[in-house]
Amino acid sequence: MERKVRVRFAPSPTGPLHMGGVRTALFNYLFAKKHGGDFLLRIEDTDQNRFVPGAEAYIIEALTWCGLVPDEGVGFGGEMGPYRQSERKPMYKKYADALIENGFAYYSFDTAEELDELRKQAEADKQVFSYDLHTRKGLKNSLTLSKEEVEAHLQGGEHYVIRFKMPENREIVEEDLIRGRVSFNTNQLDDKVLFKSDGMPTYHLANVVDDHLMEITHVIRGEEWLPSMPLHILLYEALGISENRPRFSHLPLILKPEGKGKLSKRDGDKMGFPVFPLLWKDPETGDISRGYREDGYFPEAFINMLALLGWNPGTEQEFFCMNELVESFDLTRVVKSGARFDPEKAKWFNRHYLQQKSSEELTQLFLPLLKEKGVTADLQKLERIVGSIKERCEFVKDLWDQGHFFFQAPDSYDEKTVRTKWKADTSEKLQAITAFFETISDWKATPIKDAFSEFMTQKEWGFGAVMVPVRLALVGSSSGPDLFEIFELIGKEETIERIRKACEVIQ
Template sequence: MERKVRVRFAPSPTGPLHMGGVRTALYNYLFAKKNGGDFILRIEDTDSHRFVPGAEDYIMESLAWCGIAIDEGVREGGPHAPYRQSERREIYLQYALQLIDSGHAYYAFDTPEELAAIRSAAEAEGKTFAYDFRVREKLATSLALSPEEVRRRIDAGEQWVVRFRMPENEEVHMHDLIRGDVTVNTSTLDDKVLYKSADALPTYHLANIVDDHLMEISHVIRGEEWLPSLPLHYLLYRALGWSDTQPQFAHLPLLLKPTGGGKLSKRDGDKMGFPVFPLRWVSPEGETARGYREDGYFPEAFVNMLALLGWNPGTEQEIFSMDELIEAFSLERVSKSGARFNPEKTRWFNAQYLHAKTDEEVAGLLLPLLRKKGVEADLAKTTRIVALLKERATFVSDLWDLSSFLFIAPQEYDAKGTAKFWKGENPARIAALREVLAGIGDFTKENAERIVHDWIVAREYPMGQVMNSFRLTLVGASSGPSIFDICEIIGKEETLRRIDTALEKLGR
């Protein structure tokens, strides 16, 4: 019987979720849905010293905003609850002790101070200290101490850790679904800590292996920073007798800075003016970080952009709905090398999604922004304005900058445009044009444009001078959409009022 696909996204609540973490969640989700499987959210909060209040809720809100639906998790529940590791703490010790009993792990009683002294002594001799097969039987471990001494220390309340007993000089053969076959010799690896008595909690290595096994995870899709841990994880599955049900592994490439040199960080975003988190984050200390949502990005655009950072569909298609991503996604087309983030391309994606929305949809998104600006406008007028300007915008907020003069008459006039066009006979020509406009009964765009055009031609006025002076009175600047589109939207009375104001403020 074929094993059901079950994947997990297992972040630690140590701060805001980086966009690289969102991409990991997205790839897990796409893979699960493509293969009729389940997507599980597990919160790995065993490191109590790094826990940040609010981070767990932030993770869940971020996934919800992106449209990544969770099948099993802290809020959703499920057959393998609880899904928060701190609530599973009593599970892990039995497996740590099982590893000791089977000879695959041992107790170590070294204090942090003792280990620091050993490292310093090694460095003084120009060596690098590694806790491995070379030293484990010379230190305060259950491999060097008698069983009675080990029991005495434990009963006396001495702190201890459980370390994995890494085999000596063994080739570990592994397979990664993205990177292919990998072989590592165990003599290059140290004896990692699996469990700490100090806080009665496992480290990541033991907890994630145990939980992945108990939650029947079929595929572990995670960042490449975990690739060096893969030999240990393979050996842990073997030591616990779970090799037959061990998940398949896939390690995703890094997200790189726009310059390509190194991993994308918050500092890069701060320096270059883009967010690296899906939502705005406010730390318990009050520090803030920008978010894509608050910067005006559509979640679909953010997800579309992320999906193509490290994966390609093998076609020229760039715009994908979530359903299309699910249909097209495969781990075979995930890159081995790092993916360079391009902030401009991200803006391009948002523009594509904005332009694809109906004018009425975008108008509905613009109305709340207008109200914040103190402008009450109806949907019909706003929709007409959106239709006129949507293709010039990247964000909904851009539409205010592009169209504010259509809602509020200009209070001042561009100095450069005024110097260029409000001179000579132009003010007098605009005063005469006002009377022409006042006499038009059918003030539609087409009719007004025809009458004004014929009037200018008949008098042999320079078309550009008159029209740019006219635009200045309506917009306050020498750029913008078609003048007669503006006239039709603001109406005849407002058009005449704006000309009167300009004549008064700029002079005839």
């Protein structure tokens, strides 16, 4: 029988989740749901030095905001816990011991300082020190020391680590679900530390043991893990658990918008776009990093954008809700090469999702901002205002930028427009228009437009010569939605008042 698909997202709580991490979580989630499987969240906190308070809660909140809710994991329950590696600490030692027992691993007593020294020396000789099958013979470990010496070191409570004994000259070939056949020769690989002197396993041991115990069927992770795949495969083998071991898939990296390299926090700061899903305040420094949520992105836009970064359905569809993503997702259609992130595209997606929302819905989202500005208005009227400006908005906050004049008279007038469009006789014309407006009783956009057109024809004035100054008077600038809509929405009195005021101020 086919095993139930189980995948995991396994971040380490060393800070906020990066958008690349969110994409990894997304692809895991989509793959799981596509195959009716489980998506787990496992916290990889084996490095106690790098623990950052709040990071774990952040990860959980971010996934939830994105709609990537785990079936099991820290904060979500489940039968195969604990899902925090620090809480699984007692489980790893016996696997490490078994490896030693069977000759797949060994104790290493070299101190960090000694190894550092060796690295420095090698560097001075333009070499790179590597703890591997060539050098281990000359180092302090249970392969070179006598049984008694090893025993003495162990008994003496001396610090030791357990290293994997990389076998000689083996070709490790694996079919990566995204990349196809990938191969490595073990002679190029080093003896990685599996078990640290603080009693914690390293990522390598812990992830293999946990994936086995949690019955993970597919490991979907970033490309930066590709070089350690052979180690992991060998570990499953040495542990005698390779029977049901997971299949591997390595996702392409998300690259900086400009230049090269992995997207980093600094890029966002520099170029003014978020790299994190949610705002993050560094508990040490107090530094704030902006988040997509706080910047006004809709989670569906964020997710849609992320999904298409490195994956495509092979059709021309580009807007997907989560269900559609689940439906269309296919690991084999993930691109192999790194994808440069384009912040403009993220905005474009947000615009799309904003346009999809009804004026009623948008008005509700707009309300808090209005309250903040101290503006109150009739809900129906608000919905009409929102309806008239939404198509020029990318974010909810743009509703204010695009529509503030509906609530407040302009306190200044765009200089360039004044200079180029406000002629000597403009004031005079506008006075005539206000007088004409006084005579209009049915103050609705269409009747005003009809009457106004007639008036203009009578006067033989050009629309352009008059409309821009009027707009300037009402809005303060030369841009905005249909003028007659604005007339109606701000009301007859206010319209006339603003025109009069503009004539006074500008003359």
